Amino acid sequence: TREDVVPPIALSKLADNPVNNQPGWNFTQDVRNREMLSPTNERGDRWLLDRILTALWLREQFVEIGATNSQVIWHQKAVADYLSRVDRFLERLLLLVHLTGGQPGRATELLSLRHSNTVQGRHRNMFMEHGL
Secondary structure: OHHHHOOOOOHHHOOOOOOOOOOOOOHHHOHHHHHHHOOOOOOHHHHHHHHHHHOHHHHHHHEEEOOOOOOEEEOHHHHHHHHHHHHHHHHHHHHHHHHHOOOOOOHHHHOOOOOOOOOOOOOOOOOOOOOO
């Protein structure tokens, strides 16, 4: 069921380490979040992939597993459709943030948000603190 794939997450319990400047790092990789984000105790940044591979109905929709169980072949149309839906959701979310977030943000501010540290040494500017 959907509830099994997308379990409730207590946002207030998510932890972050704002001083970690390792490239690619974000709160999903914090070991304190491992149990909430990945029931298999793998890396939290594999949250979505782990769910696709473990839920039969998602696996059938998005991937084909090779004969040796070591090769994953993505269904390109299903992935493209999913990413298109994500884009539409993010556009609507951006509109809601713009309309309800007080003084409207400038495009340069909104489009420069980073949730992960970059390879070029740019530190992310979105952090988790007390679930926010």
